[in-house]
Amino acid sequence: MKKLILTGLAAALVSASAAFAQIQVDPKLKAYQPVSGVSGNLNSIGSDTLNNLMTLWAEGFRAIYPNVNIQIEGKGSSTAPVALIEGTAQLGPMSRAMKGSEIDAFEKKYGYKPTEIKVSIDALAVYVHKDSPLKSLSLQQVDGIFSSTNRMGGTPITTWGQAGLTGDFANRPISLFGRNSASGTYGFFKDVALGGGDYSTRVKEQPGSSAVVQGVASDIYAMGYSGIGYKTSGVNAIALASKPGGKAFEPNPENCLSGDYPLARFLYIYINKDPKKPMDKLTKEFLFFVLSKAGQEVVAKDGYFPMPAELCEEVKASL
Numbered sequence: 001m002k003k004l005i006l007t008g009l010a011a012a013l014v015s016a017s018a019a020f021a022q023i024q025v026d027p028k029l030k031a032y033q034p035v036s037g038v039s040g041n042l043n044s045i046g047s048d049t050l051n052n053l054m055t056l057w058a059e060g061f062r063a064i065y066p067n068v069n070i071q072i073e074g075k076g077s078s079t080a081p082v083a084l085i086e087g088t089a090q091l092g093p094m095s096r097a098m099k100g101s102e103i104d105a106f107e108k109k110y111g112y113k114p115t116e117i118k119v120s121i122d123a124l125a126v127y128v129h130k131d132s133p134l135k136s137l138s139l140q141q142v143d144g145i146f147s148s149t150n151r152m153g154g155t156p157i158t159t160w161g162q163a164g165l166t167g168d169f170a171n172r173p174i175s176l177f178g179r180n181s182a183s184g185t186y187g188f189f190k191d192v193a194l195g196g197g198d199y200s201t202r203v204k205e206q207p208g209s210s211a212v213v214q215g216v217a218s219d220i221y222a223m224g225y226s227g228i229g230y231k232t233s234g235v236n237a238i239a240l241a242s243k244p245g246g247k248a249f250e251p252n253p254e255n256c257l258s259g260d261y262p263l264a265r266f267l268y269i270y271i272n273k274d275p276k277k278p279m280d281k282l283t284k285e286f287l288f289f290v291l292s293k294a295g296q297e298v299v300a301k302d303g304y305f306p307m308p309a310e311l312c313e314e315v316k317a318s319l
Contacts (some may be wrong), residue, residue: 023253023300025293028309031065032292039067040282043089046073046080047184048208049227050093050267053120056298061289068282073207077184084272085109092270092285095122095184095227106272115273118315119290121305122250123228124188125237126264127213129220134165136239136248139262142193145223149197154244158202160221167293169221177215177224178203185209187227188265229303253305267304279319291316 021307029094044054051074073079073089080092081102097104098114106114126142126157128134137145141163143152150156157163161170178188178199186205190196206212212224217234228251239248242262249255249262256264269287289295291313296306307315 025306026309029293044091045083045089045091048074049095076182120267127235138241147194151195151197175222176203180205
């Protein structure tokens with residue numbers, strides 16, 4: 001996994017407790033500066049992973065601009081490109097980068113590419129029940145558990161004993177929870193953790209991120225994957241190693257920013273911005289709010305990892 005940002009920025013970014021419960025934003029982040037004349041309707045269609053974030057951002061933005069109405073629909077990242085192409089949404093939140101085919105379809109209609117905006121950092125976590133003794137896995141083992149193709153070089157793993165547990169767990173089958181194919185989380189996990197391979201038919205596909213975590217929390221013999229913002233007291237997010245026998249890293253801010261945690265990713269909002277025209281004020285100010293100190297404090301509140309000030313300013317400058 002390549003580093004999310006330049007390593008030299010890491011010291012100024014984010015700090016967290018051992019349980020990363022108290023996530024702090026970069027003190028260099030700038031406060032949002034309200035402007036006049038902001039009103040109207042914003043529609044957001046896309047990622048379920050970002051659904052809570054979008055809702056909290058919308059609440060914070062409307063507190064500043066009460067004449068703004070924001071509608072949010074989170075059915076999966078694959079719905080965002082379609083909504084932007086059809087013009088039914090100005091905001092397309094996605095938990096993965098757009099595919100080449102999605103970008104091509106957008107460009108075919110508008111003559112230019114959609115604009116990608118990084119808004120947060122996520123650790124795509126592998127969850128086990130809070131009382132499970134499992135603490136870590138390699139990506140090769142994760143692939144052996146969740147896939148039917150084993151492209152990462154391992155072997156099929158169907159029981160907890162094959163995953164390294166003993167005692168009462170040894171012969172118990174692993175109950176698997178995952179997302180459906182409309183989800184960007186489904187696509188990212190498939191590409192990175194499964195080496196682009198196929199999911200096992202044993203994975204019970206869920207319509208939302210919270211349903212995955214709830215499924216794992218309700219079954220001590222279950223395992224699932226979902227964004228770190230959906231972590232609850234009923235589950236543990238285990239450490240992951242990139243290679244068999246390698247060091248396993250916790251899904252915390254430092255390990256995501258350094259690139260040591262192998263399932264770190266950016267979360268995005270895509271927009272339709274004509275490069276020959278200025279962006280409409282409502283969309284621009286919403287994005288500026290998201291990339292401000294207040295907006296990144298929302299990220300921390302929701303359990304995701306805020307971006308560094310330097311990166312936020314870089315993104316804002318591109319708009």
